[in-house]
Amino acid sequence: MPSNKIETILDCIADGVFTVDNEFRITSFNKAAERITGFTRKEAVGQFCFEIFRTDVCFVKCPLKESIKTGKEITNLELSILDKNNREIPVSVSTSVLKDKKGKIIGGVETFRDLSLIKEMDKEIKEKYTFNDIVSRNKKIREIFNILPDVAKSDVAVLIVGESGTGKELFANAIHHLSNRKNGPFIKINCGAIPETLLESELFGYKKGAFTDAKKDKAGRFQLAQGGTILLDEIGDLPKSLQVKLLRVLETKEFEPLGSTISEKADVRILSSTNRPLEELVEDGKFREDLYYRLNVIKIEIPPLRERKEDIPILIDHFIEKFNRKMRKNIKGVTAEAMEILLNHSYPGNVREMENILEHGFILSKGSYIDRSHLPLYLQKIKKSKIVAPKINLKQWEAEIIKNVIKKHNGNLTKAAKELGIHRTTLWRKLKRI
Ligand SMILES: Nc1ncnc2c1ncn2[C@@H]1O[C@H](COP(=O)(O)OP(=O)(O)OP(=O)(O)O)[C@@H](O)[C@H]1O
Ligand SMILES: [Mg+2]
Structure with missing residues (x-):
């Protein structure tokens, strides 16, 4: 086929196409290649391909070189190129070899598609449905997204309810980061994973001499969370003796470390989460009703997947x-x-x-x-x-x-x-x- 006829055909293709000789100098460059790269055919032909089709792998793992070396096609490789204005453009690239009539390799051909639109x-889509690392297009969750900034700023206690793995911690994190306490610490404690005997000192700390092994003062999670937020995970597992103490923190913003007679101030925002219905625990007498209402000023319910x-x-x-x-x-x-x-x-x-x-x-x-x-x-x-x-x-x-x-x-x-x-x-x- 005469070369001008081939050129006309190539110009009708929506994909960019260029060919190179064995020295990697461009020998043809179609219209779509001009459109995608910004270089004209006149500028491109005769140049080394890496000067015009500037990918992020040119000098690392050039697919065209690979094809010419192995004789094999490479298809749909996702790369980025820099166009003439140095804008980065995502493309999908395929390469194969060009042979003469005797089957001798005389160069290569590269076709590429602009992926900007899909990207x-x-x-x-992602941005539209992402809120502080939480992804959802569910109506109920999107309603939570809407109220979350105001809830976060308000400093009230929030109870986050949802089955295991629904993202309760992720929401707690978002509340902290949207709040005025965002530069303070975010401390989490799983009330169900720590034995009852240790939980009190884990939460409120202890003073030297509070018990035999207490060789020096130890800070509890409430001290660590000063100026920030605490997440009380599995709050339904909090033993009754500690429920009273937590209620006091919520009511007076004060607590006493074990072995101390002096109260300490708790400048801490309290979030709690549970995958068990707290109402039932309240009905069964396992969870204090007054504490339930204090924790539940605002309730966020995350539906299961x-x-x-x-x-x-x-x-x-x-x-x-x-x-x-x-x-x-x-x-x-x-x-x-x-x-x-x-x-x-x-x-x-x-x-x-x-x-x-x-x-x-x-x-x-x-x-x-x-x-x-x-x-x-x-x-x-x-x-x-x-x-x-x-x-x-x-x-x-x-x-x-x-x-x-x-x-x-x-x-x-x-x-x-x-x-x-x-x-x-x-x-x-x-x-x-x-
Ligand atoms: N909507 C979401 N978008 C993105 N990632 C999510 C979403 N929901 C949950 N995840 C991810 O799923 C994993 C579990 O979430 P998370 O730990 O917050 O759940 P949980 O409700 O606290 O679970 P558990 O009850 O076991 O403590 C995490 O890696 C979290 O980042
Ligand atoms: Mg969790």
Whole structure:
């Protein structure tokens, strides 16, 4: 084919395409490549590719070099380039070799797609539904997001209620960081994990000589939390003897360390959390009613994950991003089959369980996706017939599907629209509304 004809064809392609000779000098550069990089064909042709297509791996692990060396194609590698104005642009890159009629390698070809739109979309969705590191699109939780800044500033006691792993500590943290005490300490104590005999000194400290082993003064958590916030976790496990003492702190802002006759001031904001219904403990006489009302000035109730399935996809994205950063991997998502299982699971361990499931997937997956086989065995056992359509709002479901299909096609909207069975302009419109 004459070279000007090839050029015309390449110019019709939406992806950027350039070719190089064996010296890595650019020999052709299509229109889309001009648009994405900002360099004109005239500026590009004849230059070394690393002077024009400036990726973050040029001198570390150049995929084009790899292809020319091995003769193998590399597909959909996610990289960043610097365009002519030194703006960073995320791209998906594929490379392969160019051969002459005799099969001798005479150079390479690189195609690349601008991923700015998908990245932008991901970021927008994430930002829209993230509040102080808490991710949710659930209505009840978003109502909590709305009141949280005012609650935080008010300095009143807050009781955070929710099943294990729903994020109670995360909310407590957010309250502290949104409050005027944010520069003070945030101290946590699990009232259920410390034996009753030690709990009092853990909370309020002791004075030298208070008991035989008390060789010197020891500060309790209330002293450590001075000027800041304390989170009393598993407050339902607080023994009755200590309930009286805590009530006194709440009423008078004072307490006495063990073995001391002098009261100390407690300039501490008190948050408490529980996964057991405190009302029942009050009814059974195990929890003081007056203390319950003091702790419960404001109650925050976090629904379990099984009641907010709409949060599953966005939490998956959140943890994938977190583990990619932590484990220096580049996992792009979960496969459709894995997603179905994850959407159908009931998560008795709530968000913590989901986080563990994804961590498991990260360790086992060697590719770009987490598949069914990378999930813990107890999830893989779910029969296909048991999987039912998840009960989530249609619009949110649609947004998830659209996002996943666009990701699958590496940002190629034409292909994504085709798979979705809608027109490209309809897809654009829908994207704007996500
Ligand atoms: N909405 C959320 N967005 C992001 N991460 C979350 C969310 N909810 C929980 N997590 C994460 O899940 C894990 C468990 O959360 P957390 O420790 O706050 O739960 P908890 O309710 O205090 O659990 P437990 O009852 O066992 O003490 C943490 O790693 C937390 O960061
Ligand atoms: Mg907790």
